[in-house]
Amino acid sequence: MNSLRQIGEPLMKWYQENKRVLPWRDQNNAYYTWVSEIMLQQTRVEAVKPYFQRFMEELPDIEALARCPEEKLLKLWEGLGYYNRVRNMQKAAQEVMEKYGGQLPRNYELLRELKGIGNYTAGAIASIAYEIAVPAVDGNVLRVISRVTENGGDIRKQSVKRQIEEELREVIPREKPGDFNQALMELGAVICVPNGQAKCQLCPIREFCQAHAHGREMDYPKKAAKKPRAVQKKTILVIQDDRSVAIRRRPSRGLLAGLYELPNLDGWLAQEEILKYLRELELEPLRILPIGEAKHVFSHVEWWMRGYQVRVASVEQPLWKELIFVKPEETAEQYAIPSAFDVYANYLKEEKIR
DNA sequence: AACCCGGGGAT
DNA sequence: ATCCCAGGGTT
Known part of the structure; x- marks a missing residue:
């Protein structure tokens, strides 16, 4: 009785036919994946594009990032927000130079130890750059999975994120886990959208979606109210x-x-x-x-x-x-x-x- | 677990 | 006016 077990094939097929062309996609370069994932934290794809292009021209590899003066680093990030992201990424780059000879480790746990790399980003880099079969659960994935499984837990809670990670860990394919993770995110970004009506007519996995079956797509994900500013x-x-x-x-x-x-x-x-x-x-x-x-x-x-x-x-x-x-x-x-x-x-x- | 940390696009 | 974005660090 696990509807997640059946989404793989239709999801991957849909992704192959519909995936967006993005500057950091299909580059076969872990540094590209890393920089893009840090920039994309809480930041929309369209906002990241121009920053990513300029950043990679100025700092084309991990060594350049590790050596960059802080003023220049902040200037490259100016306007993106969450400025500790870039400082943490530089600290991690310096550690990668010293401990790993300038190569990002091909290992989820070691990636996870680097500054600025949490569960999501470690999973994204491991699966996308290195084909390691681990989940990468971001806001898109939480929304998609909470709908597919009608998970009524508050997706802001750590316990709910952990639970969804574990559920995905059991169904993630050994072949192309990076595409699987990106497909889930892409589905969340363009079909199972965060704002407005979900486009279920276009969804490749609607027949496996519990919320859709009950006409309850818009009741998920559950989220506690934020406190006022x-x-x-x-x-x-x-x-x-x-x-x-x-x-x-x-x-x-x-x-x-x-x-x-x-x-x-x-x-x-x-x-x-x-x-x-x-x-x-x-x-x-x-x-x-x-x-x-x-x-x-x-x-x-x-x-x-x-x-x-x-x-x-x-x-x-x-x-x-x-x-x-x-x-x-x-x-x-x-x-x-x-x-x-x-x-x-x-x-x-x-x-x-x- | 609760709080802090930016900026902007979509609704 | 509100939501939320390919989240992570600190306390």
């Missing part, structure tokens, strides 16, 4: 002298760790409080001008921002206290600035430095 009010400063603008480096831990940002303060500050901050930095404000509000939504917090342009007397040293005074062109080339600041960073490009 916290709101943080912020005051963003575009501090400019006659030729440059101030940025600073964020702390090395926490949100947007190690990236650069426009100087900012917690809360919506009155002009007097902004002046106090500028005095602490020994900057001489010539004028302060409101430049509008903006909102940025992260996965777990919202920033409600109010921006001010602060014109200051000419600053002699580019490195001044906690600030770095840079020409706008330099930020584009060297400093990774998260998109939360886009509204105010764009303000710079509009040639308002006068």
Whole structure:
């Protein structure tokens, strides 16, 4: 009474006929698989494509990745989000250089020990790059399998993920396990979709799907509600002298760790409080001008921002206290600035430095 | 187990 | 406005 045991053949046939052409697919190169899988964590295929192309041109192999300066690494990841992914991948690359002579291990457990490689990614690399018959359970697979088997468990729970991994471990084919895993994900991405109505008419395994048999596709997967996001009010400063603008480096831990940002303060500050901050930095404000509000939504917090342009007397040293005074062109080339600041960073490009 | 960590496209 | 994406690390 295991409907999973029958999905293999029709699923693989469907995949062969319908699989998308992707830059990292059918490359027969474990590094390609690795980089793509890290980029694809919580990130859509279409978003990854341009980043993947550029990344592989700049860092074509594990050694290049291991040696890359952090600033350049973050610049290559700028805008993708979850920036620890790339730092962890570099740590893993350095470990691969030292322990494995620059070759990713052909072993699920050893892959799993590398920084940034969890159950899913270890399974993906092992099965896709090395034809090792292990499951690779991502959000797509959880959705597909919870529907096929009418599994009512909360798919966010570790126990449910483990259970589905075990069920798949018993049915995954010894031949082309990588295609099997990719077929399940592809099915989830284009047929058994996360948003909107599932396209069961087009599904190659609908006759083995318990949820479909009962007309209950949309009742799965079960998922506990997320808690609401916290709101943080912020005051963003575009501090400019006659030729440059101030940025600073964020702390090395926490949100947007190690990236650069426009100087900012917690809360919506009155002009007097902004002046106090500028005095602490020994900057001489010539004028302060409101430049509008903006909102940025992260996965777990919202920033409600109010921006001010602060014109200051000419600053002699580019490195001044906690600030770095840079020409706008330099930020584009060297400093990774998260998109939360886009509204105010764009303000710079509009040639308002006068 | 609960929480933290980005950004954007689809509905 | 909400969901969720080829998840993993930390506490």
